[in-house]
Amino acid sequence: MQTQFPPAPPPPGFHGGPGAPPAGPKVLPWREGEPVLPGYHPETRVRKGLVISGAIVFGTVYLFTAFGGGDAVYRGSPGYAALFVPCAGPFITLATTQQDDLETMALVLDGLVQITGAALLVPGLLVPRRVLVRDDVSQPFVLPAPVALGPSSAGLGLVGRF
Numbered sequence: 001m002q003t004q005f006p007p008a009p010p011p012p013g014f015h016g017g018p019g020a021p022p023a024g025p026k027v028l029p030w031r032e033g034e035p036v037l038p039g040y041h042p043e044t045r046v047r048k049g050l051v052i053s054g055a056i057v058f059g060t061v062y063l064f065t066a067f068g069g070g071d072a073v074y075r076g077s078p079g080y081a082a083l084f085v086p087c088a089g090p091f092i093t094l095a096t097t098q099q100d101d102l103e104t105m106a107l108v109l110d111g112l113v114q115i116t117g118a119a120l121l122v123p124g125l126l127v128p129r130r131v132l133v134r135d136d137v138s139q140p141f142v143l144p145a146p147v148a149l150g151p152s153s154a155g156l157g158l159v160g161r162f
Contacts, residue, residue, distance in 0.1 A: 024039070024134060025134075026133065026134050026137045027131050027132070027133055027134075027137075028040065028131060028132040029129075029131060029132075030042060030130050030131055030132040031130065032130060036132060037132060039134060039135050040132040040133060040134055040135060041132070041133060041135055042130055042131070042132055042133075043130070043131055043132075043133045044128045044129070044130055044131075045128055045129055045131055046124060046125055046128055046129075047123070047124040047127065047128070047129055048124070049124070050120050050121065050123060050124025051120075051121060051124035051125060053120050054117050054118065054119070054120030054121025054122070054124055055117070055121055056117075057113065057116060057117030057120060058086075058114055058116075058117025058118050058120075058121055059117070061110060061113045061114050061117060062086055062114055062117075065083050065089065065090065065110055065114070066083060066084055068080075068083060069081060069082070069083025069084055069089070069093075070084075077097070079093065079096045079097035080093055080097065082096060086114060086118070087111065087114045087115050087118055088111070089111070089114075090107040090108070090110045090111035090114070091107070091108075091111050093107055094107050094108070140160065141160050142158050142159070142160035143158070143159055143160060144156055144157070144158060145157055145158065145159045
């Protein structure tokens with residue numbers, strides 16, 4: 001009697017027969033001057049981690065600050081209008097209005113958190129990174145496109161690739 005073994009798994013990097021995507025990661029880190037691997041091409045991309053975290057930190061804190069400043073101005077405290085100024089607004093408000101210790105601490109913390117968010121967001125947008133992208137992988141995109149809604153009407157939709 002012969003023992004039956006299950007079939008062996010395919011070797012690492014094997015993705016099927018003809019027409020299957022090539023083996024290897026879709027994106028690799030790369031520095032200018034290094035050789036470009038066969039099957040890859042260099043691209044420039046924003047630093048998504050910095051952009052996302054900076055936008056969340058800065059955007060949420062600034063939004064609440066601006067709402068608070070708008071409410072204070074509406075209630076008759078025009079010195080708080082400076083809170084509409086991103087990053088510097090809380091510090092301008094500290095210099096131009098009278099606050100108790102708790103308000104002073106909140107404004108300092110508010111300004112520091114806004115600066116931290118901006119310090120993450122700005123380099124994420126302005127200092128891109130170079131990567132190698134597999135030739136069969138393309139950058140995602142979204143574009144507006146006309147859409148026929150019926151025989152006598154049309155509209156505008158979005159098409160894209162992710």
